[in-house]
Amino acid sequence: MERRAFIKKSAAAASVTGISMSGINAMAQPYKAANSQADFKMKFAPHLGMFKNHAGNDPIDQINFMADQGFTAFEDNGMMKKDIALQTKIGETLAKRNMTMGVFVIQKGGNLNNSLAAGKQEYIDIFLNGCKKAVDVAKRVNAKWLTVVPGGYQRKLPIGVQDANVIEALRRGAEILEPHGLTMVLEPLSDSPDLYLQRSDQTYMICKAVNSPSCKILFDIYHLQKTEGHLIRNIDLTWDEIAYFQIGDNPGRKEPTTGEINYKNIFKHIQNKGFKGVLGMEHGNSIKGKAGELAVISAYKETSNF
Template sequence: MKRRSFIQKTTLTSSALMIGGQLAFGKNTNTDVGHNFNLKYAPHLGMFRHHAGEDPIDQINFMADQGFTAFEDNGMMKRDLALQTKMGETLAKRNMTMGVFVVDKGGNMANTLAAGKKEYIDIFLDGCKKAVEVAKRVNAKWMTVVPGGFERNLPIGIQNANVIEALRRGADILEPHGLVMVLEPLSDSPDLHLRTSEQTYLICKSVNSPSCKILYDIYHMQKNEGHLIHNMDLTWDEIAYIQIGDNPGRNEPTTGEINYQNVFKWIYDKGFEGILGMEHGNSKPDKSGEQAVIDAYRKVDAFL
């Protein structure tokens, strides 16, 4: 066979296989697909629903078609068990890593571990036990924990000690399964007990378990403390998971004040192989807004 004919036939065959694979996996309306990202960015359900439709499986497949290699779902524990299983199977089929889901303890402000009350701790520990089963279904490793609000009638040192003791008991449940709760300091309310990377670092060191680490949410930490690269560097050995959102607005990178290309390059240079959860909204509506999110990540990921 002549070389020219061989190349033409090979090209046609490869194109047919590519198109067939895309049709088999889901509703993909974007012809520019399969970007090779440098980091594991993780979208969530609803972020691309105008392109992919309402079905969670179609949405996951659309994410994979765009080149995203991870996925996170805060509400996974509340989903139907059959859907959890199907989502886990789809992620495995598309070679995507499952990111965080939230340990159900009644809400960010509720059942505060800082109070040291048995009934609150029991709710948290029950959530950890149930989270183990969910993690098995979706092949997850990380789960988000928010300790709750301040217990204002107690000194801060006592509150911290109560949180540490509760988290140690939670870690005892998760550690045999190789699972990791990631503590998330938040900016949503001044009444939240956990608000800075410094405090979270202290608590993780005190719990002293591979199953208790930091979730560094760049949006929240920009609001609460700034100096992102400096503070990530100070707490780096306890950071297991990172989340994304620009400020102000909590939308995709390039819509606010954070120089995400520089931040992502620093994270990449640190050798981070974990997940960066896209826990933010879309700055624009409909398909154009969804495409803007994809374009923004391609832009800020171009740091090499």
């Protein structure tokens, strides 16, 4: 597409999103190479599909595009479902581009159907087998953090019994992961009232009870804005157990600047506290196509400019 046509088309998108014409002109310029990594002060981690209109469908091309735009991390919830050859190639590409691998999800490790809160041995075995398989996947992609969702709330069991069941299962999972330097990060979610784990203080209590460096908090800013708010206060209260952040604005679960969350203040607060880890970009794009992908990059440059 010619530059003039691009600017005309992008201007229409700008009228919807509030992006200035100066921002559109900047986005129309050729991208800098991988030495643009200094643009981002933090390890923001995109996922596959976020930039497919620019990079194409090939996962390796997408990762290289992320690196070229200055992103220094990457996450993939579905990594365990990929074949071994692709896992290996992703790991090699990340190493070559000096990118940090973020989270992937331990498959079948606690959901509404096989909840760890139930305390049933068959569910615990599924979770522990998932931990064992995750160790090999983590080695291939050089991952350090693995997402765990304990599963559904058990209405027929007292909450204290559910807490004990979850803690015991996670202790056993930590025994598998700890020798390999891996950390499962527990993610409280807002998706359903039937989920057991929904609040940061609850997750903090569980991590303290498990008492292992292999069991920490995944503080998903989008989910926790929905369930409890007071984001900076709750980040401070649970800080010593937080190992990972994920990002998404609310409402809509799109990139920062599209909703009500003041991400510039949150990013500045997290960095000032000394966080050196990964912040996963677990959200969609607010605008379709290439213009939407450019808007995502622009949003992260804007909110990390402090």
